Amino acid sequence: MSNPLQGAQFVLAAHRISQLPADHGGEVAFAGRSNAGKSSALNALTGHRGLARTSKTPGRTQQMVAFSLPPLVQGEGQPPLQVRLIDLPGYGYAKVPPELRDHWKQEIDAYLHQRRSLRGIVLIADIRHPLKEFDRMMLEFCFATHLPCHVLLTKADKLSRGPAMAALASLRKELAASGTQATAQVFSSSAPTGVDEARATVMSLLNTPRE
Template identity: 90%
Template sequence: MSNPLQGAQFVLAAHRISQLPSDHGAEVAFAGRSNAGKSSALNTLTAHRGLARTSKTPGRTQQMVAFSLPPLIQGEGQPPLQARLIDLPGYGYAKVPEALREHWKLEIDAYLHQRRSLRGVVLIADIRHPLKDFDRMMLEFCFATHLPCHLLLTKADKLSRNQAAQALAALRKELAASGTQATAQVFSSQAPTGVEEARDMVMTLLNTPRQ
């Protein structure tokens, strides 16, 4: 099966949302704690091993990084739609100055509120651990603003298939109990597991206009 995310290319790294590409087209943002495997997930989904920087030291992504995708084909008579992936700064683990943490808190909040081309968020969380405060905050924000959110429970290769299935079921039960409308799946960059499902979800988000 062909990979619709193949051909992703680095565009720029931005310190402020005003430095991001023009706010037209469609984009999906990747968010998550710095040690959850966000860069590895991006590289696996795009089949581009060196697209997002990976490191044994969590927290290397300290800017908003934009990657272009092949244009999205639209209906007859409509021009192709510019498409992007946005890698948001890893949160909660990076050893950065407090002033920089506060800067990114404000910039990410502004990005999620103001970016018109943003069509969904892929939230990266380590399947071996309960959701953290940042994860819950992101889920609650997406739900409150009608922004679709898809959870990738990464590092599933560290668990047995049965343990991974139980973790996914527990998360879905938790989401349902809280009334949070988000989708979730098991994922592993190493195995690989859930890669096609995740690619399909990213494409669905890109092709679905925001409410």
């Protein structure tokens, strides 16, 4: 199967949302705790091993990083849609000064509220652990603002199939009980598991304008 996310290229790393590419077209943002495997997931999805920086030291992503994708063909008479992936700073684990942590809280909040081209969130969470406070806050925000959210339960290769499927079922039950309109799947960047499904979801988000 061909990779619709192939051709992703680094554009820039922004310290403030005002430094991001022009706010038009469509983009999907990747969010998650610093040790959940966000960079590895981005690399697996794009088929570009060195696209996002991975490290044995969690928290290396301390800026908003923009990656361009090949433009999407639109309907007759419409120009191609400029699309991007945005890697948000990892949250909750990085050993950074309190003032920098506060800065990123403010910038991520501003990005989520103000970015008109944002069409969806891919939330990265380690399948071996319960959702953390940040994960729940992101899910609640997406629900309140009608922003689609897709959860990747990463590092599924660390579990056998039975426990992995049980973790997914538990999360889906929790999402349904809370009324949160998010989708979820198991994922492993190294196995690989669920990569095609996740790629299809990202493409669907990029192709679907916000309500």
